[in-house]
Amino acid sequence: MRHLLGMGDLDADELVEVLDVADAFVEVGQRANPKVPALRGRTVATVFFESSTRTRVSFETAAKRLSADVLSFSAGTSSLNKGESLRDTIETIESMGIDALVIRHAAAGVPVQVARWLSSTCVVNAGDGAHEHPTQALIDLLTIRQVRDPGGKGVGCFAGLAVTIVGDIRHSRVARSQVCGLARLGARVTLVAPATLLPPSLEGWPVEAIGHDLDAVLPTTDVVSLLRVQEERGSGTYVPSLREYAHGYGLTAARAALLPPDAVVLHPGPVIRGVEVAPEVLDLPAVLVRRQVSNGVAVRMAVLFLLLGSGDRPSSGSRGAGGDGASAGGLGPGPGEAARTVEVSAVDDA
Numbered sequence: 001m002r003h004l005l006g007m008g009d010l011d012a013d014e015l016v017e018v019l020d021v022a023d024a025f026v027e028v029g030q031r032a033n034p035k036v037p038a039l040r041g042r043t044v045a046t047v048f049f050e051s052s053t054r055t056r057v058s059f060e061t062a063a064k065r066l067s068a069d070v071l072s073f074s075a076g077t078s079s080l081n082k083g084e085s086l087r088d089t090i091e092t093i094e095s096m097g098i099d100a101l102v103i104r105h106a107a108a109g110v111p112v113q114v115a116r117w118l119s120s121t122c123v124v125n126a127g128d129g130a131h132e133h134p135t136q137a138l139i140d141l142l143t144i145r146q147v148r149d150p151g152g153k154g155v156g157c158f159a160g161l162a163v164t165i166v167g168d169i170r171h172s173r174v175a176r177s178q179v180c181g182l183a184r185l186g187a188r189v190t191l192v193a194p195a196t197l198l199p200p201s202l203e204g205w206p207v208e209a210i211g212h213d214l215d216a217v218l219p220t221t222d223v224v225s226l227l228r229v230q231e232e233r234g235s236g237t238y239v240p241s242l243r244e245y246a247h248g249y250g251l252t253a254a255r256a257a258l259l260p261p262d263a264v265v266l267h268p269g270p271v272i273r274g275v276e277v278a279p280e281v282l283d284l285p286a287v288l289v290r291r292q293v294s295n296g297v298a299v300r301m302a303v304l305f306l307l308l309g310s311g312d313r314p315s316s317g318s319r320g321a322g323g324d325g326a327s328a329g330g331l332g333p334g335p336g337e338a339a340r341t342v343e344v345s346a347v348d349d350a
């Protein structure tokens with residue numbers, strides 16, 4: 001595969017491959033020197049047109065831990081302000097000799113379009129509008145596997161797993177990527193939200209149930225994934241008030257007590273305390289937000305490694321995204337091949 005644009009084209013084997021490689025990088029992250037030489041000589045550009053704390057820092061940390069050079073582009077201080085087009089900006093960055101471009105944009109579909117423009121650069125979608133955020137979904141899958149099947153390989157722990165996604169599903173790229181990945185691995189997904197924060201159509205969404213009563217589903221939920229009300233996308237106008245939203249859908253201590261004892265709670269961040277989750281709930285051991293963030297570096301190392309680390313720098317055109325190549329496919333070499341390579345690379349500290 002040339003790019004990671006969405007979860008849709010990753011089959012179950014490829015998902016397992018990413019999780020296994022990410023697991024190897026979790027171990028690397030625990031070393032005194034958490035760096036490996038796998039991408040020495042490669043350059044990763046982070047090109048963010050939307051605010052971000054954890055995703056940008058996480059990708060840049062991942063690239064540096066793989067010994068890649070990092071080029072960090074800020075839209076706000078770029079020639080876009082002088083009228084340069086997105087295409088010219090992107091092609092300018094590519095001309096500097098980059099190997100991967102990690103892009104976030106407020107408009108859905110931009111990473112796919114950018115992949116079509118670029119001739120020799122891998123594109124990773126770091127979130128496009130309300131469309132997809134594939135690396136966040138991969139982080140969530142890894143985090144779930146770590147707690148449901150500690151040390152396990154494979155994805156058997158997802159079969160029949162009851163996952164409840166709560167909140168602003170209408171505007172959430174995380175929810176779209178999660179649903180796709182979880183359903184592919186056999187999890188049973190329930191969506192819970194006020195009717196106004198559900199997408200206008202859920203046709204084709206592989207979910208088991210859709211509801212509005214959070215208290216009713218919590219006792220049979222294995223994993224709760226909370227979503228932020230996306231005020232920057234106008235979500236505030238879809239609910240009477242954030243206070244009312246919190247009253248119906250916030251994970252309070254009383255609601256958390258309804259969960260089975262081994263249930264866990266995820267949140268992609270940023271967390272708005274007191275809205276989607278009560279501050280005291282964030283301190284419960286079942287809440288894995290911090291673990292998601294640290295897994296983020298390992299997952300992004302895995303994605304960059306699988307895209308870039310298995311061969312020589314591509315000559316111009318060899319990674320072109322024309323035609324079908326612009327859709328997200330598998331990740332790099334076949335299952336097993338990359339995982340074997342990472343074991344070798346990971347043991348040689350940079």
Ligand code: MLT
Pocket residue numbers: 127133136173174227228268269270
């Ligand atoms: C995103 O960028 O979509 C975040 O990870 C989730 C959020 O902003 O609420």
